[in-house]
Amino acid sequence: MMNIKEVSRSIAIKIVDFTLNVHHYSQGPISMEKGLADFIEDKLEQIQKEAVLHGGFEGIRPTIDQVWMQTAVMLSKRSTCERLQVGCVITDMDKRTVLGNGYNGGAKGQSNKCDPSDSCGHLHAEVNALIASGSHDRLKVMYVTTLPCAQCAKAIVNSGFMGVYYLNEHEKQGSKDILKAAGINLIKV
Ligand SMILES: [Zn+2]
Numbered sequence: 724m725m726n727i728k729e730v731s732r733s734i735a736i737k738i739v740d741f742t743l744n745v746h747h748y749s750q751g752p753i754s755m756e757k758g759l760a761d762f763i764e765d766k767l768e769q770i771q772k773e774a775v776l777h778g779g780f781e782g783i784r785p786t787i788d789q790v791w792m793q794t795a796v797m798l799s800k801r802s803t804c805e806r807l808q809v810g811c812v813i814t815d816m817d818k819r820t821v822l823g824n825g826y827n828g829g830a831k832g833q834s835n836k837c838d839p840s841d842s843c844g845h846l847h848a849e850v851n852a853l854i855a856s857g858s859h860d861r862l863k864v865m866y867v868t869t870l871p872c873a874q875c876a877k878a879i880v881n882s883g884f885m886g887v888y889y890l891n892e893h894e895k896q897g898s899k900d901i902l903k904a905a906g907i908n909l910i911k912v
């Protein structure tokens with residue numbers, strides 16, 4: 724497994740090397756700059772792949788919130804939505820028992836393609852996870868890869884949640900006020 728400290732160090736060494744040799748015109752500063760950018764981009768791609776596929780790095784112990792968010796990220800990869808892939812995990816209050824999970828998609832056994840309509844017609848990951856959890860009488864915690872929409876926020880309020888963790892912002896922020904008004908903690912991880 725990739726060691727994040729070694730990767731960070733290799734990037735740092737490359738940057739120092741570039742800084743010290745930037746006036747060394749035999750190679751040309753522009754090609755060196757591109758070389759540095761390509762090197763860092765390549766390393767960052769490796770880091771992203773490691774984070775997505777293996778859920779962490781050697782020597783770094785993930786928090787339980789990161790574990791479930793990572794699971795939600797993996798679930799989002801199952802979505803066939805062409806606009807936005809979203810994954811969701813619902814746990815018990817102790818964050819140990821997984822009650823349900825889901826990703827955005829079509830109706831069971833039917834087409835998984837987006838409708839050509841404006842709203843794409845896909846059922847949202849949060850709702851699919853809620854259906855899978857089958858639990859409306861106990862307090863829960865949600866991990867979702869994108870800030871919920873206002874509609875899902877209402878479903879979250881009505882089904883009993885203590886907290887919602889999310890990874891990516893969404894241009895529509897309407898859910899924030901809905902969750903806040905219901906006293907549900909909204910935490911960006
Ligand atoms: Zn879609």
Ligand SMILES: [Zn+2]
Nearest residue numbers: 847871872875
């Ligand atoms: Zn939604």
